[in-house]
Amino acid sequence: MNIRTLLATVVVAACDRATAVPRAATRIPVGDRPVDVVAADLDGDGAIDLVSADAGARTLSVRLRRAGGWRPGPGARPALDAEPHLLATADLDGDGDRDLVATAHDRGGVYAWLNDGAGGFRPAAGSPRPVFVGPRPHNHGLAVADLDGDGDDDVVVADQGAAAVAVAVADGRGGLVAAPPIPLPAQPYPIALGDLDRNGRADLVAPLITGQAIAVLRGDGGGGFAPVASSPVPTARPRPYAVALCDLDRDGALDAVVTHDDDDALTLLRGDGVGGLAPTWPPVASAARMWRPTCADVDGDGALDVVGAAGQRGVVVLRGDGHGGLRPGGAAPGGGWTVVVADLDRDGRSELISPDPDRDVIVVSPGRRR
Numbered sequence: 001m002n003i004r005t006l007l008a009t010v011v012v013a014a015c016d017r018a019t020a021v022p023r024a025a026t027r028i029p030v031g032d033r034p035v036d037v038v039a040a041d042l043d044g045d046g047a048i049d050l051v052s053a054d055a056g057a058r059t060l061s062v063r064l065r066r067a068g069g070w071r072p073g074p075g076a077r078p079a080l081d082a083e084p085h086l087l088a089t090a091d092l093d094g095d096g097d098r099d100l101v102a103t104a105h106d107r108g109g110v111y112a113w114l115n116d117g118a119g120g121f122r123p124a125a126g127s128p129r130p131v132f133v134g135p136r137p138h139n140h141g142l143a144v145a146d147l148d149g150d151g152d153d154d155v156v157v158a159d160q161g162a163a164a165v166a167v168a169v170a171d172g173r174g175g176l177v178a179a180p181p182i183p184l185p186a187q188p189y190p191i192a193l194g195d196l197d198r199n200g201r202a203d204l205v206a207p208l209i210t211g212q213a214i215a216v217l218r219g220d221g222g223g224g225f226a227p228v229a230s231s232p233v234p235t236a237r238p239r240p241y242a243v244a245l246c247d248l249d250r251d252g253a254l255d256a257v258v259t260h261d262d263d264d265a266l267t268l269l270r271g272d273g274v275g276g277l278a279p280t281w282p283p284v285a286s287a288a289r290m291w292r293p294t295c296a297d298v299d300g301d302g303a304l305d306v307v308g309a310a311g312q313r314g315v316v317v318l319r320g321d322g323h324g325g326l327r328p329g330g331a332a333p334g335g336g337w338t339v340v341v342a343d344l345d346r347d348g349r350s351e352l353i354s355p356d357p358d359r360d361v362i363v364v365s366p367g368r369r370r
Helices: 002-009
Strands: 028-029 035-039 047-052 059-066 069-072 086-091 098-103 110-116 122-123 139-145 152-158 164-170 174-179 192-194 203-208 213-221 225-228 240-246 257-261 264-269 293-296 307-308 314-321 326-331 340-341 349-356 361-365
Touching: 035 086, 035 340, 035 349, 035 361, 047 086, 047 225, 059 086, 059 139, 086 139, 139 192, 192 240, 192 349, 203 240, 240 293, 257 293, 293 340, 307 326
Parallel strands: none
Antiparallel strands: 028 361, 035 047, 047 059, 059 069, 086 098, 098 110, 110 122, 139 152, 152 164, 164 174, 192 203, 203 213, 213 225, 240 257, 257 264, 293 307, 307 314, 314 326, 340 349, 349 361
């Protein structure tokens, strides 16, 4: 997946108005304690399917969209020897099918499964691929993009204990080749990839939860990263938790939305289009503490909004004004700490999708246009 495709995965959701309550949500049963979810067309039929990372079961649940319903994918569930923590799709072997990659909270490797084209998965050779080697791995980041321009997707992971990120480059046959870790000035949490300097290469942003700052690293187009001159960039609040990259002010440059571990406020950093981020806008209060944010136009006004899962408070929306401002925009059913936005039924109205680890379901909240 090239950087244009990566950025295009920020899709559009919809609600009636700022305080609208969505219609009844759909709850899709999965395995024990789902903690992450991804959405992609796994079987080539044009419909978006879902996969959850079920920590309690140490498996992944594949749910294929079929005739308005959902059914398990063919074959056995992808399994791990540890509790999965983060999940992503990637084309590891360049065949056009979406493969799966996952990390575990207390493991230093990357797990990978190759797609058979029909939504069935088998472990990739060498999985799990060791990336961080040490007595106490503490994984807190997973991101995917084609970092070296060879047509298959590479993987970036972050380890809190090692205070580093590391790249595992795809070999084009489904395997991963790990490079030495890249040190960071403090311990990282969930990372993000995006083209901050508009040169067609993916750059890396890592929230430094022990540093009250984010690290910004420029990609070299070959799988390597190096800090920009202004890195690390201070955040308005301590303990930055996760980051989303999106163009909040519609100037063509990616900005950063940063959530915080112990605070309902969000730090907004404006991108200058040449790799820099600066705290131009004041912090914004959320109705509830968001964990991993994403950006989508939830009201159809052409400006990106911010969407985030807030645990038992559901999914929270902040509406963007197209100039970098955000204001409360309602909530939707859901749970957990991650949310995906996708048009599952191809009606032009996207849904908010989040795992609910307390009820062992994926929650799909239908969107509606204003």
